[in-house]
Amino acid sequence: MIVKRGAGREAVNLLPGDVLLYKPKGLYGWLIRVKTWHPIAHVEIDMGDGMSAASRDGKGPGYYPNRFTDLAYVLRPRVPFDLAAAKRYVDSTIGLPYGWADLLNFIGVTIDARGIVCSPFATEVLRAGGVPVFNSERSNLIAPFQFLDSELLQDVTRAVTV
Numbered sequence: 001m002i003v004k005r006g007a008g009r010e011a012v013n014l015l016p017g018d019v020l021l022y023k024p025k026g027l028y029g030w031l032i033r034v035k036t037w038h039p040i041a042h043v044e045i046d047m048g049d050g051m052s053a054a055s056r057d058g059k060g061p062g063y064y065p066n067r068f069t070d071l072a073y074v075l076r077p078r079v080p081f082d083l084a085a086a087k088r089y090v091d092s093t094i095g096l097p098y099g100w101a102d103l104l105n106f107i108g109v110t111i112d113a114r115g116i117v118c119s120p121f122a123t124e125v126l127r128a129g130g131v132p133v134f135n136s137e138r139s140n141l142i143a144p145f146q147f148l149d150s151e152l153l154q155d156v157t158r159a160v161t162v
Contacts, residue, residue: 013160014066014074017081017129018046019122019147021073040072040145043122045129048083053090055121061093074160075153077131089128093121119144 014020022042044054047063055061097115116124120139127133133150134142147153 014046015076015081016046016048016083017077017086017126017131018156018160019073019075019077019126019153020044020046020052020066020071021075021144021147022067023070023072040148042070043118043144043147045086045122045125047087047090053086053121053125055096055098055116055118058098060096060098061090061116061121063090071161072157073148073155074157075147075150076156077126077129078152078154079131081126082128082130086125086129089125093124116140119146122147 020043021040022044023039042054044052044064044066046066047053050066051063052066053061054064056064093116098117119142123134123139123142127135127139131152133152134146148155
């Protein structure tokens, strides 16, 4: 199945648990890029059926239609992903606000506010699904680009995009 994604690549055969990494979009995306010195500024987890689990700017955690605009990488877990367990975690977070204050972690101010931003959320979705990424790190300190460094995730961008 091919999923149209606007200008650029099309995503083909995404699997639940695939990690979708995005280029910066909007002011906060560009601020994350500048602070982390990396072109990745957002992360989401594919949950199947054209949906992803994400904490999107201003909206907070939930299920959103997959978006392919500005998609930079697709990473696939090297270990089985338990979709049902991951969905239970996502369901438990619906209603939390977006963690605007948590963005301060990217500039060196350690804070753990009530809300949650994309990379800690994606980390917890993967962990709930049985993919123990960054196990020794607190999830609120994980930046989007760090998913590229996880040994538990394999870059399948070329294999799943055309």
